[in-house]
Amino acid sequence: MLKAPQNRLFGRGSWTETSRIGDILRTETAGGLLLLGAAVLALLWANSPWSGGYRSLAAVELGPASWHLHLSLAEWAADGLLAIFFFVAGLELKREFVAGDLRDPRRAALPVAAAVGGVAVPAAIYVLVNSLSGGGSMDGWAVPTATDIAFALAVLGLISTHLPAALRTFLLTLAVVDDLIAIMIIAIFYSGTLAWAPLLLAVLPLAGFALLVQRRVRSWWLLLPLAGATWVLVHASGVHATVAGVLLAFVVPVVRRSAGTGPGLAEHFEHRWRPISAGIAVPLFAFFAAGVSVASAGGLISSVRDPVTIGIVAGLVVGKTVGITASTWLVQRFTRAQLADGLSWWDVVGLAMLGGVGFTVSLLIGELAFGVGSLRDDHAKVGILLGSVIAAALAAVVLRARNRHYRILCAEEERDSDADGIPDAYESR
Structure with missing residues (x-):
């Protein structure tokens, strides 16, 4: 008799990484709710009698x-605040591939491949729609390729699912690679x-x-001026200033110099800057970027x-899922490989649909592609909002249907936990 394959998709990671990812997701979920509130406020204000204000x-x-550097508040939000967002994303990505569970190529292959597919197919659908229409624009081909992790996790929080930790980690890692x-x-x-x-x-x-x-060295009075100078020079070079955030993140060491326990410098910076990114930088960018006036x-x-609008909606809803x-x-x-025990392909489809919630980076690319305040930029914003809402609604239907199954799995893990609070399933590994 042939032995069943041991390689499992969405298998359990280490307890250390699962706990750390849980802390990140709680921060991002709260930030996603702030992001949602900022976007709604901007839309209401932009379509009110006081839209001029x-x-x-x-x-x-x-x-x-x-x-x-003589920039509008909207430009400061897009160029400056989003550099913080990409700095945190860069720290998370480097840590996952250097010291996290994804340092194993077999575990890294899945979210990386999913992120690549989630970028290529939406871009292809957008190009197809705009090439067949005759009056479209190819400039926005990259708009539907982004996944907004904060917004997606806020949707998860609102529908109250008990998504298994491995799937939540997959969604987070996919979105970071996507970024x-x-x-x-x-x-x-x-x-x-x-x-030059x-x-x-x-x-x-x-x-x-x-x-x-x-x-x-952790002294802010030494590091911040150097980081600021890097951002200013990259901005002046013509390269988008958010690139500076990723470059700065990639030079931060992940592993501690000594063999002692505790977080490395990358995790320390991530812990300090993630609340600022999720709670201030991204919501403020959304406030200035999402206020499209229908008129x-x-x-x-x-x-x-x-x-342009049709291509973006199709890319986010159909392209991301496929x-x-x-x-x-x-x-x-x-x-x-096989799916881990208790999971089905409906879980993957639900997560793929949730990947179509593109917002922060999609809005940024739309502004870069069509020009801030242009008619096509406004149409792109409409497409991003419609596509994200449709993708979130479809994902909610699928994941709600699986919610009972998730809750049973979580209850079983809680029953299997002993006095130390670590589920026995992780200790046995």
Whole structure:
């Protein structure tokens, strides 16, 4: 008799990583609710009789004229605050692949493949829709490729699912890898005219920052000026300033220099900056970016008829579902792995649908592709909002149907826990 394969998709990770991911998800879920509230407030204000006040606030300019730093509040949110978001995402990604469960290539293959599929298929659908329409625009091909982890986890919190930890970890890791792909797309396809002098000068403060963190220096009064100088020079170079956040994150060491216990420097920075990212930076960006006026977009009917809007909605709703699910199936097919016990492909489909909740990075790419305040940018925002709402609703239906099964699994794990609070299933590994 042939022995059953031992390789399992969505198998349990280590208890240390499961506990850490749980803490991250709680922070991101709370941040997602703030993000949702900020977006709703912006939409209501932008479509109210006081919409002029919203546009005037977003257009307020601050900062010195030198180094292209005389920016509006909306631009400061997109270029400055989102650099914090990508800094945290970069720290999380590096830690997962250096010291987390994903340092095992077999475990890393699944979320990486799913993220790639979740980027490629939505982009292909957008290109197909706009190429067949005749009046579309190819500039926004990358808009439906992003997954907003904070918004997606807020949806999970609202529908009160007991999603297994391995699936939640998969969703988080997929979204982080998705963010890295997005920042690469922004750096390559959506940066302005390159100025080499500031870009080369940016290496100096970046190298100083790297030297200090490699020596495990945590003094903010040393690190923040170097990080700020790196951001300013990258911004002045024409490369989108959020790239600086990822570069700074990637030079932070993950493993402790000594063999002692406790978090490494990357985890320490992540712990300090994640609440600022999830609770302040991303909601403020959403407030300034999501306030699309239906009137300025030519009316809702006109917006939804635009191939740009249709392509974005189709990419987020259909493309993400097909791309993530098909990539997961291909990993299973070629590795001959099986789903972990108690899980089904409906779990994968529900998560793939939830991956279509694209918001923060999608709005940023839309602004870069079409220009802030342009008609096509407004139509892109309508598509992002509609696509995200539809994807969230469909995911809620599927995951609600699985909620009873999840609750039973969680109850069994709680019964299996002993006095130390660690489920026996993790201790036995």
